[in-house]
Amino acid sequence: MGLATGDLGTREVASRSGGLDATTRLGVQIAPSPHLSDTWFTTQRLMGEVLIALMPVIVMAVLVFRWNAVRQISLCVLACLAAEAIFARFRGRPAPLHDLSATLTGLILALSLPWSSPWYVPVLGSVVAIGLGKAAFGGLGCNLFNPAMVGRAFVMLAFAREMGASAYVLLDSELSVVTRATPLSLAKQFAADLAAGRVTAGEAQVQMEMAESIWALLIGQLNGSLGETSAVAILFGGAYLLIRRVISWEIPVGILLVSFLFVELGHVFELTLLGPLQHLITGSLLFSAFFIATDPVTSPLTSKGRLFFGMGIGFLLVVIRLFSSYPEGVMFAVLLMNATVPLLNRWTVPQPLGGPVPAKAGV
Amino acid sequence: MPDGPTASERFLNGILPENPVYRQLLGMCPVLAVTAAMLPALTMAAATAFVLISANVIISLIRGQLRPHLRILVFTLTIATFVTIADRFLAAYLYEMSKVLGPYVPLIIVNCLIISRCEICASKQTVRVAVADAVGMSLGFTLALVSIATVREVLGSGTWLGLRVLPEAWPNWGIMVLPPGAFLVLGLLLAGVEWWGQWRAERAALAVASVSRSLQGQSGGAAREEEASSWKA
Amino acid sequence: MTNSRKIRGYLQQAWLVLLLAGAYGGALAGVQMTLAPRIAENRRRETYQTIPQLVPGADRERTVELWISDREGNPARVYRTHDAEGRHNGWVLPASGPGFADDIGLLIGLDASLKKLTGMYVLDQRETPGLGDYIRDADFRRQFQGHAADTPIEAVKSDPQEQQIVVLSGATVSSSSVCRIINTAIARMRGPLLQSQAAASAAGGDAREQEL
Numbered sequence: 138m139g140l141a142t143g144d145l146g147t148r149e150v151a152s153r154s155g156g157l158d159a160t161t162r163l164g165v166q167i168a169p170s171p172h173l174s175d176t177w178f179t180t181q182r183l184m185g186e187v188l189i190a191l192m193p194v195i196v197m198a199v200l201v202f203r204w205n206a207v208r209q210i211s212l213c214v215l216a217c218l219a220a221e222a223i224f225a226r227f228r229g230r231p232a233p234l235h236d237l238s239a240t241l242t243g244l245i246l247a248l249s250l251p252w253s254s255p256w257y258v259p260v261l262g263s264v265v266a267i268g269l270g271k272a273a274f275g276g277l278g279c280n281l282f283n284p285a286m287v288g289r290a291f292v293m294l295a296f297a298r299e300m301g302a303s304a305y306v307l308l309d310s311e312l313s314v315v316t317r318a319t320p321l322s323l324a325k326q327f328a329a330d331l332a333a334g335r336v337t338a339g340e341a342q343v344q345m346e347m348a349e350s351i352w353a354l355l356i357g358q359l360n361g362s363l364g365e366t367s368a369v370a371i372l373f374g375g376a377y378l379l380i381r382r383v384i385s386w387e388i389p390v391g392i393l394l395v396s397f398l399f400v401e402l403g404h405v406f407e408l409t410l411l412g413p414l415q416h417l418i419t420g421s422l423l424f425s426a427f428f429i430a431t432d433p434v435t436s437p438l439t440s441k442g443r444l445f446f447g448m449g450i451g452f453l454l455v456v457i458r459l460f461s462s463y464p465e466g467v468m469f470a471v472l473l474m475n476a477t478v479p480l481l482n483r484w485t486v487p488q489p490l491g492g493p494v495p496a497k498a499g500v
Numbered sequence: 501m502p503d504g505p506t507a508s509e510r511f512l513n514g515i516l517p518e519n520p521v522y523r524q525l526l527g528m529c530p531v532l533a534v535t536a537a538m539l540p541a542l543t544m545a546a547a548t549a550f551v552l553i554s555a556n557v558i559i560s561l562i563r564g565q566l567r568p569h570l571r572i573l574v575f576t577l578t579i580a581t582f583v584t585i586a587d588r589f590l591a592a593y594l595y596e597m598s599k600v601l602g603p604y605v606p607l608i609i610v611n612c613l614i615i616s617r618c619e620i621c622a623s624k625q626t627v628r629v630a631v632a633d634a635v636g637m638s639l640g641f642t643l644a645l646v647s648i649a650t651v652r653e654v655l656g657s658g659t660w661l662g663l664r665v666l667p668e669a670w671p672n673w674g675i676m677v678l679p680p681g682a683f684l685v686l687g688l689l690l691a692g693v694e695w696w697g698q699w700r701a702e703r704a705a706l707a708v709a710s711v712s713r714s715l716q717g718q719s720g721g722a723a724r725e726e727e728a729s730s731w732k733a
Numbered sequence: 734m735t736n737s738r739k740i741r742g743y744l745q746q747a748w749l750v751l752l753l754a755g756a757y758g759g760a761l762a763g764v765q766m767t768l769a770p771r772i773a774e775n776r777r778r779e780t781y782q783t784i785p786q787l788v789p790g791a792d793r794e795r796t797v798e799l800w801i802s803d804r805e806g807n808p809a810r811v812y813r814t815h816d817a818e819g820r821h822n823g824w825v826l827p828a829s830g831p832g833f834a835d836d837i838g839l840l841i842g843l844d845a846s847l848k849k850l851t852g853m854y855v856l857d858q859r860e861t862p863g864l865g866d867y868i869r870d871a872d873f874r875r876q877f878q879g880h881a882a883d884t885p886i887e888a889v890k891s892d893p894q895e896q897q898i899v900v901l902s903g904a905t906v907s908s909s910s911v912c913r914i915i916n917t918a919i920a921r922m923r924g925p926l927l928q929s930q931a932a933a934s935a936a937g938g939d940a941r942e943q944e945l
Contacts, residue, residue, distance in 0.1 A: 257671060269684070273691075294675035297864045301903040462833055462906045565749045573750055581757040585764050592768040595775035674861065 180277070183433065184237035186383040190374035191244055191428065197367040198248060205252040206363050209259050210244065216263035217243030224272035238277050242266050245285040245428060248364025249421060249468070251304040254292075258299050262288035282475045283435045286468050293468065302464060305360050319360045320411070320419045321464035361420065364428075368418035375427030384431040387440050391447020392426040392454075393417060399455040408459045422454065425467040435475045442478075442485040449474045504625050507632035514636025521644030522693040526613040531648060532682040533604050538661045541649035542642075543597050547590065547605055549638035551582040552614050553631065559622040560630035566623055575618045576609075583608045613641060651685045652676045780812070780827075780840070787842025787852035788814045788823030795819060801929055803921045811922065821845050824926060827856070828918030832910040835859040837868070839914055843882055847923055847930075850886075853877040853915065865907030873901060873908075877915070882923065885916040 198206040221239035225232035233239075246262055266288025274280040293300045302322040359366060378384045400413040409416070417423065430436060430450055437443050450470045457466025505513065520526045530548070534540045555578045559566075566574060587605045590598035598605065608614070617637055622630040653659055656676030658666035675681045744751075781793045791814035803809045812825035822845050829838040838857035843850060855869045867873055876898040880886055888900045888909040900908035 255671070291675060294678060294680060295673040296671060297674050297861050298903045299671070301864070302905075303902045562749060562753075567746055567749070570747065570750055574753060577750070577753055577757060581761060584761055588764050588768045588772070591775065592771040595772075595779070674864075678861075 180236045180238060183383060184241050186381050187241055187378065187428065188237060188244070190377045190381075190383070191241075191248075191364075193370035193373045194248060194364045194367070194424070194428075195244070197370040198363040201366050202252040202363055208256075209250050209252065209254070209363055210247040212256060212259040213247035213250070213263050214240055214243035216260045217246070217267055220264045220267035220272075224268055225276075228272065228276070230276075233277065236277070239267060242271070242284045242288075245364075246288050248424065249285065249289050249362050249429075250292075251300065251362055253304050253307065254296070254299045258292050258296055261295070262292040264288075265291040278434055280434060281478070282472055283429060283432050286429065286471050286475075289468055290472060305362075319464065320415070321361075321458065359419075365419075365421040365424050368423055371423045371427060375423070378427060378431070384427065385440065385443060387443035388431050388436060388447040388450075389426040391444045391449075392422070392430060392451040395448040395451030396422060396455050397451075399452060400459075403455065403459045416455075416458070420458075420465045421467045425450070425454075425471060429467070430471050430474075435478060437478050437481040437485065439482065439485040439487055441487075442481040445481055445485070446474055446478065449477065504621075504629070507629045510621060510625075510629055510633035511636035514633060514638070514640045515643065516640065518637075519640040519644060519693075520613045520637055521641060522690060524613075524616075526616060527611045527641060528686075529607055530604055530611065531645060531686060532679065534601055535645055535649040535652055535682060535685075536656065536677045537653045537659075538646065538649045540597065540600050541645040543590070543594065544601060544604065545638070545642035545645045547586045548608055548611060548613070548641055549634075550586050551579060551608055552617060552638050552641075553634040554582045555579050555614055555618055556622040556630040556634035557627060559618045560625065560627045563623045563625075571619075571623060572615075575615050575623075579614050579618070580609050613637065647689060648682070648685050651689070652681055656681060783840055783854045783856075784812065784814055784825055784842075787825050787840055787854055788844070789851060790816045790822055792817045796825075799929075801922070801925050804924055805921075809922060811926065823851060826918050826922055828914050829857070830910065830914035830917060832858060833860050833865050833904070833906040837907075837910060837914060839911065839918075841915055841918055843919070845930075847882055847926055850877050850880045850882055850915070853911070855911075860904065860907045864901070865904040867901045867904065868907050868911055882919055885920075886912045888912045 195206075195210065198210070217239045218234055221234060222232040243263055243266075246266055247259060250259060250262070266284040269291070270282055270284030270287030271277060271280045298304070302319065305319050305322070364371075375384075375389065379386060379389075397413045397417060400409065400411075400416040403409050404412055411419065421429075426447070430447065437446050450467075453470035453473055454466040457463055457469055463469075514520070516523075518524060521528075521531055527548070530544050534544045555575070558578050559575065562574070583606060586608070587598070590601070590605055617633060621633040625633075650660060653661075653676075654665060655673045657672055658664060658668075658670040673681070676685070781796060784791050784793055784796050795815040795817070797813045797815075799811050799813055800808045801811055810827055812827075813821060814823045814825060816822045824843045824845070824847065826841045826843065827838070828841055829836050831837075836857070837855065837860070840854040840856060841850070842852035842854075853874050855874070858866060858868060860866045860868060876893075877886070880896055880898075884896055887897045888905070888911075889897045890900060890905075893899050898908070898912065
């Protein structure tokens, strides 16, 4: 977790800076006070809850993309488990497959891939996710970056063609959703056309077409990565996580609020033709707000830190969506903000009950 | 000079034990910038070797006249001269390659490997030792560039030295040709070299331990001393 | 005299540096004098080698490098090409502009009357390997031949019509950047080139005379 001892300024936390790995072994939980012990709270249980919450998303992915979704998900999960076992062997430790973290990494990676990518994309992405994203840092709890996003970034840069906008579209497919470009690619293209002065009258028509599709976006009738087609399914899963208190509200709220504001701003200045609501439910924004950015290892410990973290992601992803050549910015936004987590932890040290810790207490 | 490592020690040290890239982490700029393919990597290695050997020879020849406070000036002057010569030669005889390498040939001037060898070895030891040192270090640098370029070119383009080594169906890993690939490969190879070094050290320690155990079982101090001294040697 | 002693002191300190500086300077001057013609020839050859690809029938050796003021009055380099008999048969414009990753440098070939595009060549590019760098491919470049030079070229995803080219799949930005660079360069230079041509024909000089 990259958290130096004493970052939180409290001795309780300083004594167990090892992250979740250490957490499960020692049976303690890293959090600001009050420290209530709870033996029920284990890595396995946490990951299991997220798996349950992912079920609606997985079901929708399989319904929309059929066999393609099954193939990507099984390849990713199997490759992640295999990689976890191999890298654990390298480090001379028993493979922690039962804690479900590798399964979850595989699922999230799979759900962020296009349906068409050939077998080596999910496999290599999974190996890199577990190897470079997690094992190289010292295993679960010590990784600075979200493993699934590390794996995705790697295959995105390695196989630009297999991961780019064209990978989502197949004109003569039996699946009707994949015969159209993804909404964000369309939005990007129309924005470029508008900027070049090629469309002015067409804008209204595009707008209308997009407005029509809010319903389609909600239930999952538009093209996209496997897990991002249906906003309703993601909201169901996210609500479950919030109710079960597996994730806290600060990160999703930070992301959604700030991205809403900045998209509105961009919309006013005609940088994008999609309205803020459409932006929120397109692409992997919602999926990342509930399932990716909330990874307990790579997000801040304190509630204030988590709020800043979410806001940072929201801001960066809007900047990438509106100004870069990439239609979607979630992956890079999450990775960039992951890098600030140690700093956020340090900046947002909570004040212990009874006043601040004296500078030289106990020395 | 009476003290200091001998020529053969200098030569061998440069290749692996004090490898400029994997052990000293010097010259990172060319290591990251020109290793997307083998040909530019080899050209860069050759140019660096030329500059390093020439600079070491000159500095070693004039080492008796060097004033301490002016020595860095002399080093820089010498290195810059040979870098300019190398750059002009590339532009004249390997024009395409000099375009590929771009600013990285002139940037050999700031490669710390060269000035560090002038300072550590050439300004203190004889020409023979300085040449051995420069050749050893150049070989070590070449080895590092070639190892990184091999991984990057094979995975990123399916070729090695421009020759196809992987089947046409190989999906080129674009990331390997891009800057992130350079950082990833360097990091992984550094880890690999470190791991190999630790493994060797552990094995050596185990061997020493087992020998000393077997010696303790024997009687006769003379034999033990003899064995121990042979180990030290 | 303290002054001369001071100077002697400096010389004692610095004679080696001065000597080396002199020697190195001489060596570099020698290298430069020996190699400079070869390097200049390499540079010239690179541009001139592509000229027959850009303007069909152009003779490499008869190409003339000119500096002409563009629409805003800034001097710009252009190449006036001639066939083997010395008849003026086309123009080559160097142009550059932002691509996906970095500036793209192009050579644009036009016919003598500046009505048609005759070719395009990519001199410098740093587009994404495996996607954008396909702008160098002959198949992509061939699309530009034969379009009219007086209306802009457009990049489309499929079904190219008049004045349209098909983008490389996955590299829309790189492809349309190339179009934009070409359009800007032609818009910038077309008027001045036509003017210079009119002036030349008014003066009654033919290409060969101008060359001399």
